[in-house]
Each structure stands twice: as C-alpha cells, then as structure tokens.
Amino acid sequence: MNETTNFIKEQLLSKSKFNPSELEERVNPHLVVAPIAKKKIKQTTKKYNIDSKVSKNGVLKHLLVQNNYRMTNKLTKLHLNHFIKSSNKHIKEANYVLTKNDKAKLEKKSMYEYLKTEKSDLYKKIPISYEILFQKMFKDMWVPYIVDVLKIDPTADYKTSLSKLNLNVCLTKLAICDFNGCKIKVVKSENAGNIGKEGIVLWDSQKTFIVIENNKLGLDTIKILNKSKTVFEIQLPITENCKHSIIFHIIGDRLMYRSSDRVGKKFKNKNVKDLMYYINAEYLSS
C-alpha cells in the first residue's frame, strides 16, 4: 500500500500539487499513451539440425527453408487463378481475331502458326497447344519417367516384361509418384457431365487437377477437374510405337493431398461409404 499512496498523492489528488504549471499539464486534452516496459523476448529462430551446409543431394540446405510460407501460399493461389482466367480470356480474344480475318475454318496447326507469326503478342498469352504438350511432356518426359520407375523394359516383348513385375509393388510406387504431365481421362463420377473429359495435367493441386483439353473445334483451353467423387484413368504405353498400354484407375477421393505431401504418406483403408458411385448408380437409386 505504501507505493500506491505515493501514487495517489502525487498524480491524482490535485491539492497535492503546489506548482500550477504542473496542474495544467495534467489537464492536457491529449492522451499520452506510453508503452509498458516489456521484457525483451528473444526471437527464437527455428532450429534445423544442420550437420553440414550441403545436403545429400548437393543442394544447399539453407535454400530449402521457406520463409514466409503463408504469404507465398496465398500469392501462388492468386497467381494461379489469375493465370487461368486470363488465359481463357485471351483465347476468346484470339477466336474473335481469327473470325475477323477469316481464318476460323483452317486446321488447328495453321491457326497457331498464323497467330505466332502475325499476332505474337496474343500468342504469348495463350496457353500452349495440346499437340506440343502431348509430344514434349507426355511422350518425352512422363512416360519414360514412369517406365523407369516401374522398371519396365520398353524394347522387350510386353508379355515377358510384365511377367517379371510384381503388381503390388508397382501400385505402391504409382501412389507416390508425380502426375504432372500425365494424360488423364474421367471414367466414373457422380457428376455425369464430367464423364469423358480428358487432357494433359498441368498441375495437380490438393483437390483438383488442372488440365489442358484437346478441343477439336478451336483453340485448346484450360479446364479444372475436381478430384472428389471421380475416378480417372491412365493409359501407359509400354512398348515403342504405343502398340500396347496398361490401364490404371485413380480413385480421386483418396488422393486429396498435394503432390509434395504425398511422398512420405502411408495410406490406410477407409470406410467405403463415399465410394458408392463406383457401382452402377442407376441400380441404387431404383
């Protein structure tokens, strides 16, 4: 109580002041807000157990740390959105330009060439044509990557090379691998309008596949396919000249993870309640 009595005397009770200037100061209309004296908090940096500066793969370890993760995540979402919307907008513009100059009835290749030569500004903003992607990403990059992972010999006869493999080992490897650049087709889904769509994957996010579709009547657009309640199909060519190919199905409900999270993930069986669309839906509703 001793401290407070001093405080009360000095600050609150006006009769305690002898000097009138001090009183005037106290009646000041502006509030003086001063910070409370704080103890200094040490900024604890995140500890990474770094043995050496270079990791196993040769990448410098401090580059793997992502500072400001949340900011970058938000920004990437915005950028993705912007990219998709702007590219579809520009395709409409390009269609308009083509019809103006009477180039709408040509084949696709010549359409793209015309845009490349004469309207190069627009051509940069349009997404890549499906043909180029199919050749470069799917055939040249993704197929040899997976054939390597599954250890198939593309030159040998397909029956001998398949009989050496173990099914379950292949499936476990496939669940972990990367699907960017893969040609995907929707086979079963609860949304009947989605069945039959196909395209090459630009990016697999957590809940969707972002895909370039092969449009037969115009320029190729970007589409977004939802992973929930759909089943996708992959056809993997084994031999050269794409004569024989294996078929796999991806059940989208169970793969709702980002590709980076899926690497070390251990999958478990879940309740099959939400997979009832897999069976012929007409029977169940009757």
Next chain:
Amino acid sequence: MVRIKNRYILFELLYPPSDCMASEDIIFQHRNPNKTKSVINPKTIIYELRKQIKLYLGEQGLGKANMTLQMKYFNNVTSVGILKCSAEYYKTVVLGLSMIQNFNNDKEKIIVNVVKLSGTINKLQDHSIKRNKELIKRIQFQTQTNNNLGYYLEQKQSEQLSQFLSEENKQIHVADEPVEME
C-alpha cells in the same frame, strides 16, 4: 371410405432337385409339370399356410391374417398362383408362405417363391406374362445348345413346358396383338 383394401400376391412353387442333375436342364427340373401331384391344390396350400402362421404367430396372428384369404388362381401345371389377402396383414401371409416346406409331411421339400405384390390383379397378370416370355426364351436357348449334344427326351419335355406357359398367357390375357417370340 371405410372399405377393406386388398393385396394380391403372385407366387410360384419350385421343386429344387435333390439328386444330381443329368444335364443342363435345371429350369425344367425346377418347374417339372410331372412332379406337381394332385395333392397340391388351392385347398391344401391354404391349409398349410394357416398351419405355419399358427406356429409362428399364434392364434391371434391367424385370426388377423384370415380376414379375406382366398385363392384366386392356381395352375397345377406351371404351379403359379394368385392369393388375395387384406392389406394390413399381408406381411404375415407372406411370412407364412415363405415358411412352408412340404405338403402333408412329404419327403420332397418345396420352395414357395413370392414374386410380386400388388393392389390389382391386372398388373400381376402383365408381370406373369413377361416372366413367362423370358422363361420361354431361356428354354429355347437351352434346347438350341442341347441339340448338338442330342438330348431328345428333354427337348420334348421342355417344349411341353413352353407350350404350357404360352397357353397360360392366353388364358390370362386375351391378347389383341400376337404374342411375339423374339
């Protein structure tokens, strides 16, 4: 309106074979026209029904289910029948039908297969006509395959069955259009 509402039950009797079958004429064996004895007629079926209901649901259940219990149609040859019962207690009647195992403590046991329930007889007749057509198709398909193997006896008997079925169709429904055999 306070009137008694009725339900009509379409059922058929199957004779599951206990000996090993000779060849692939199982449809025929299940509905053998020679096996239906004269013992099986509307009266014995209802007697057996009442016995089973009394076993499982007692006298009270019997009294309830017995309200309007009548056999409207029974064909001895194809062993298909239509039963009438009241709408509130049709479930007990169906239970009684499914619990029947044999008639008159016979050795040979029987399955009563309830096919359809409906409020009118017309719909049951339409349904039974469709069903008979499909059975005729199956029998024809089998006789075609059996022709190569040369089972002539069974071919005759199965042709008999298909004849009986088509006659039944004509009895039930006087068709203006000819019966199409696809």
Next chain:
Amino acid sequence: MAKSQHMQCDLNIPFPKIVNKENLDKLELILHTLIELNYTHVAINKQLSPKMYYTPSKKQKQQMTPKDLQNLEEYDLKADLETYFKQFEILEQKFKSKQLKLFTRVTVEIDDPNQLGSIFINLNSPSAKNRFDLVAILPLSEKGLAFLTNNNGSGSNSTSIDILTFDYANYFNGFHLKHKTMNGITRRGIKVEILYSSIFNNLNQSNLKFINNSKQVIRCCRKGIKTCIISSGATQNIYLRGKIAIESILDFLGLKPDVYSRMLKENPISSLLNGRLRVKSYQQTIATGIDVMMKDPEIEREGYEVVNGFVVKSNIEENLEDKLEPPTKKLKK
C-alpha cells in the same frame, strides 16, 4: 448411359468340410436354385476352425496333458486351401455363361486371439498366390470380440476385415454383447451379418435360437443396424428364399422397411467393394483394370488382355496419337 443391372447378393454359402463328390454336387444344386431365385453375386465361404490353424509350440506342448496331446492332429492348411481354389476354378468355369458371379471368402473362428499367430498375414498377404475377396471373423468367446477392438492387436489395421458373423444355430457361449464394442465396430466399416437359414431347421430348436440371437444382435447395435447385411448360410437347397420372403422374416424380427431394404441392396455390395479394392488396388488409391468388380474372363470378353494382373490394351491399327478431325460444325460468326 449404361443399363441398370439387377443386383442381388448372397455372401455366405458354406464350402463343404469334407470334399466328396456328393457335397460338391450339393453345392452346384444350391447355385442353380440361386439362379432361379434371381441372385447375381454369390460368395463361397471357407470356414477355418482353431484346430486347423493353431499349432502349439514346444513349450505349450510340454504344458499340455497327455490326453490333449493325443487329440492333437497335424492339419495341413496349405493343401486344404489349394483344393478350395481348384474347386472354385472348376465352378467358375461351369457358371461362366449364366448370370452368377462367384467370389471367394474366408471366415476365421477365433477363440483366443493369442492362438492366431500369423494366419492373417499368410492368408491374405499381397505376395500370396490366391487371395480371398472377403475376410470375415466368427468370435467364439468374448476375447475373440475384443480382438477386433484392440488397437495394438493385429486385428484392426493391417488385416482390414470386412464382415463379422455369429453362430446363429447355438446360443452365444456365455458372452454378452455390449453397446460400446458394436458401435465402434459398425462405425469403422465392418458389417455385421445375419444368417437366416437356421430358421427352417426344426431339429435342435435352432429356429428358436436364431430368433433369440438375432434379436440380441439387433438390440446391441442400435443405430448401426443400418450397416448390416443378411445372407443365408444354407447347407442345402431347400433353405434358400427369395427377396420378398427375406423381407417378411426381417419384419417379423422387428425391423423397419428402410433398414431392411438397405440390408438387401446397398450394404452387401459395399462390403464386396471393400474386399475387391483391397485385392486389386493399393489401399484404395490406385487400382488396376477397368472395373474392380469384374473378373478376368469378363475383362477379356471386352477386348483387353490380362497379363500377370495387369490389364493391357493393344492398339495395333491406330497409334495413340489423337487424330485431329477436320471441324464439321460451322463456327458462328
């Protein structure tokens, strides 16, 4: 749009214990009557009793009395299972063209979970030659039920069981079902099964025992009764019934129409899905083939080839490249 198929399932038809010609003929007759009663999906069940899979170790042999030692017989499980799969293949060949689809199933009777050993791993491991489509459990005592709810035991996670059955022809041997256990079991996706064929047996009062046992089961899983299945455990031709007759039996036991319509339509198919996905896919993420429920000969009929489990499509005439068709429609100006 695909046509809607008619699907009706009967997931428990016991495979005979003594493999004779008579018993196998009986099995075929059962399958034929099922065709007449409009069934489409059928699973043949192989039941394993603890005698068959339990081999006591040396220590335990020393502890046992000489009487028990005499009763011990060595049982050859491998040969047993091989005969089962052989007969199954023969049956599949016979019923190829008819509307029946056959699946394999195993039930393991558990008395004491310590006696299990590594049977689940041996039976259904991914590296085994022949895998069962459905896996079920029959508890003979309270410890057997507790096996399912143990988190540490190997019962819950790694084995992924589909169905839980009980022995409806005898009174439950001194064990009492609890709400907690049944609630946990039904939530996880394991389906409880009711067998209706013992209601037709007048010997040994098995029809009374059936009513008693099934009422106990229904009372115990209160809301979980919506995820239960019904099937016949019929050993003979005569104990089978059609769809409407089974509904009347369930109504007689006190269930309501929305419950028993689900027990006959959706639930057995979802348990079949669960089992088939376990066999044909890696933990329900990626599956091979066109349709998980189809069997090999069906797939071959549609123009694909099956090599070592992989489904292969051969494009001999065309290449995989998409041929661009010239635009047929006119773009609106």
